[in-house]
Amino acid sequence: MILIVAEHAGGKLGKSTLEMVTAARESGREGPITLLVLGSGVAEVANASAAYADQVLVADLPELATYNAELWAAATAQIAQEGEASTVMIGGSRSGREYAPRVAVKLDAPYLEDAIRLTSSGSALQAQRYTYLARVTETVEAEGPVIVVTVKPGSFAPAQAAGTAGEQYDVELTLPTPRVEVTGKSVEKTSRVALTEADVIVTGGRGVGSPENFSAYVEGLADAIGAGVGATRAVVDAGWRPYAEQVGQTGKTVQPGAYIALGVSGAVQHLSGMGKSKHIIAINKDAEAPIFKVADYGIVGDVNQIVPALIAEARK
Amino acid sequence: MNILTLVRQVPDAEARVKINAQAVDLEGTTLVIDGMDEYGVEEALRLRESGAAVEQIIALAVGPKRVEDALRTALAMGVDRAIHVETSERLDAVALSRIVAQIAQAENIGLILVGGQEADWDSQALGAATAERLGWPQLTWTNELKIEGDVLTGRHDVDDGNESFRATLPAVVTTQQGLNEPRYPTLPNIMKAKKKELRKDDLSQYGVQPMVRYVNAEIQTRARRNHMIDGKDPQAAAAQLLELLRNEAKVLS
Numbered sequence: 210m211i212l213i214v215a216e217h218a219g220g221k222l223g224k225s226t227l228e229m230v231t232a233a234r235e236s237g238r239e240g241p242i243t244l245l246v247l248g249s250g251v252a253e254v255a256n257a258s259a260a261y262a263d264q265v266l267v268a269d270l271p272e273l274a275t276y277n278a279e280l281w282a283a284a285t286a287q288i289a290q291e292g293e294a295s296t297v298m299i300g301g302s303r304s305g306r307e308y309a310p311r312v313a314v315k316l317d318a319p320y321l322e323d324a325i326r327l328t329s330s331g332s333a334l335q336a337q338r339y340t341y342l343a344r345v346t347e348t349v350e351a352e353g354p355v356i357v358v359t360v361k362p363g364s365f366a367p368a369q370a371a372g373t374a375g376e377q378y379d380v381e382l383t384l385p386t387p388r389v390e391v392t393g394k395s396v397e398k399t400s401r402v403a404l405t406e407a408d409v410i411v412t413g414g415r416g417v418g419s420p421e422n423f424s425a426y427v428e429g430l431a432d433a434i435g436a437g438v439g440a441t442r443a444v445v446d447a448g449w450r451p452y453a454e455q456v457g458q459t460g461k462t463v464q465p466g467a468y469i470a471l472g473v474s475g476a477v478q479h480l481s482g483m484g485k486s487k488h489i490i491a492i493n494k495d496a497e498a499p500i501f502k503v504a505d506y507g508i509v510g511d512v513n514q515i516v517p518a519l520i521a522e523a524r525k
Numbered sequence: 526m527n528i529l530t531l532v533r534q535v536p537d538a539e540a541r542v543k544i545n546a547q548a549v550d551l552e553g554t555t556l557v558i559d560g561m562d563e564y565g566v567e568e569a570l571r572l573r574e575s576g577a578a579v580e581q582i583i584a585l586a587v588g589p590k591r592v593e594d595a596l597r598t599a600l601a602m603g604v605d606r607a608i609h610v611e612t613s614e615r616l617d618a619v620a621l622s623r624i625v626a627q628i629a630q631a632e633n634i635g636l637i638l639v640g641g642q643e644a645d646w647d648s649q650a651l652g653a654a655t656a657e658r659l660g661w662p663q664l665t666w667t668n669e670l671k672i673e674g675d676v677l678t679g680r681h682d683v684d685d686g687n688e689s690f691r692a693t694l695p696a697v698v699t700t701q702q703g704l705n706e707p708r709y710p711t712l713p714n715i716m717k718a719k720k721k722e723l724r725k726d727d728l729s730q731y732g733v734q735p736m737v738r739y740v741n742a743e744i745q746t747r748a749r750r751n752h753m754i755d756g757k758d759p760q761a762a763a764a765q766l767l768e769l770l771r772n773e774a775k776v777l778s
C-alpha cells in the first residue's frame with residue numbers, strides 16, 4: 210500500500226493531504242492508497258478522508274491530541290510495517306519534515322525529502338526536489354521495499370474525490386512515552402487563510418516603511434482580495450510582524466498562484482521561499498531591486514501611493 | 526558533557542550556482558560554513574560561557590578535503606577540536622546520520638547541534654535522523670536554549686507558532702536565526718586554531734552506503750513575463766495591474 214499520513218488542523222483535512230493523494234496516484238508506486246489519520250477526536254477528518262482513499266486507517270487516541278515527532282514517527286512506522294507499505298508519504302510541512310526522517314530510520318528506508326514530482330521506473334522511485342536555496346532542481350532516486358517521501362506543499366494539484374468512499378478501520382498502536390515536554394505554546398492566530406494554503410499572498414518588506422504602513426497596505430490589500438499575509442525576514446527581525454508570517458529560507462516556503470511583494474527587495478534567502486510562485490508581482494520604488502528580475506508584473510513606484518489605489522480598485 | 530556541532534560547507538548565498546555534467550559544480554564558487562550550522566557552533570560556545578558543564582566542543586564535517594576550511598572556521602570561533610570524515614562520495618542525510626551517531630557514541634556526546642536546514646541540500650533531515658538512530662529526543666528550529674544540569678529548556682518554532690519545551694539530555698537540537706549572533710573569529714584565535722587537533726577519518730571506518738542516488742541537477746528558471754507597468758500615475762498603474770491579474774494571469778476574480 211501507499212501510506213499517506215493525513216495532515217489536518219481544526220477538524221479539517223489539509224489541502225496538502227489532497228496534494229499527496231495526487232502525488233500517490235501519479236507516482237506509479239504499487240498498492241492501494243491508504244490514508245492514516247492520527248489525532249484525537251478526528252472522526253470528521255476520517256470521514257472526509259474516505260472520499261480520497263481506498264482505505265482510511267484511524268488512530269483516534271488522547272495521546273495523539275497534539276503533534277509530537279516521536280509519537281508520529283512511531284505510529285507511522287508501525288502502520289507502514291504492519292501494512293507492508295511500499296511508500297510512505299508525509300506532508301512537507303515543518304512537522305512532517307521533522308518526523309519523516311525518524312520514520313525512514315525506523316524502517317531502514319531511503320528518504321526522499323520535499324519532492325515536487327514523483328515518477329517510477331521499475332522498483333525505483335525518482336523524485337525532483339529543489340536544492341541550493343531553491344536555485345537548482347535535482348533529480349534523486351531510491352530503491353527498496355519501502356521508501357519514505359515528503360511532498361512539498363503546492364507542488365501537486367489537490368485530488369478530486371474518488372467515486373466510492375474507502376472503508377475506515379481503527380488501528381491499534383504501541384506508542385512510546387514522548388521525551389519532550391511542551392511547557393508553553395504560543396499559536397500565532399490569524400483570521401486570514403494560512404500562508405501555506407493560500408492561493409494569493411501579499412507580502413511586505415522593509416520598503417513599506419513602518420508597522421502602521423504594513424497594516425494599512427499589506428493587510429489592507431490582502432483583505433481586499435482575500436489573500437494571506439507574508440513578511441520578509443527584515444520585517445520580522447525588526448519586530449513589525451510575527452515570525453509565523455515570515456517567508457523565506459528560515460521561514461515558510463510558499464508556492465501560491467500569485468505572490469504580491471510590496472517593498473520587498475528580493476534577497477536570495479527570500480526568493481528561496483517564494484520563487485516558485487506561479488505569478489510574482491512586485492511593487493518597489495527601487496528599480497534595481499532583484500525582485501523585478503523574477504517578477505511577472507512589476508511597478509516601479511511608491512507603495513504608499515500605489516497600494517491605496519489598488520485597494521480602492523479591488524473593492525470596486 | 527561534550528557537545529558535537531555539525532558543520533557543512535556551502536556556497537555563499539549570493540554566489541552563482543553552476544551546473545556541469547548534470548551536477549552542481551562548486552569550482553571557483555565562494556564557499557562558507559553554513560549559516561545555520563554557525564548558529565550551532567556559536568550556541569555551543571555560549572552554553573559553555575554561560576556556565577553549563579561543557580567539557581569539550583567538537584566540530585564534525587563530512588565531505589571532501591576543502592571542508593577543512595569550514596572546520597578551521599569553527600576552530601577559530603572557539604571549538605576545542607574537529608573531526609573530518611573525508612570523502613568525495615555524496616551521502617544523503619539518512620546515511621550521514623549513521624556516521625554522526627557513531628561519533629556521538631564514541632565521543633560521549635550529550636548534545637548535538639546542527640543547522641535547521643542546510644543551504645546546499647535544502648534538507649532538514651540530518652538532526653531528526655540522527656536523533657532517531659541514537660534514540661534521543663530532538664528539538665528542531667530552536668531559537669532559545671538553556672541547560673541546567675542535564676535539563677534542556679528553550680523555545681522552538683512549530684507549524685502554527687512556537688512552543689517552550691523541556692527535555693532531558695542527551696538530545697539533538699537544530700538551530701536557526703534568532704538563536705544568537707555568531708562571533709567572528711579574531712586573528713589570534715585564527716592563529717591558535719592552527720594548532721588545534723583536526724582529526725582525519727576515512728569513510729570506510731563507518732561502513733556507510735548512500736541510500737539515495739543523485740541522477741541529475743539543472744537550473745530551471747521559470748520564464749517570467751517581466752511586464753513592467755509605469756508607476757508614475759498610481760491610479761492608472763493600479764487599474765492596469767488589476768486588469769492583468771484578472772484577465773491575463775487569471776489569479777484574481
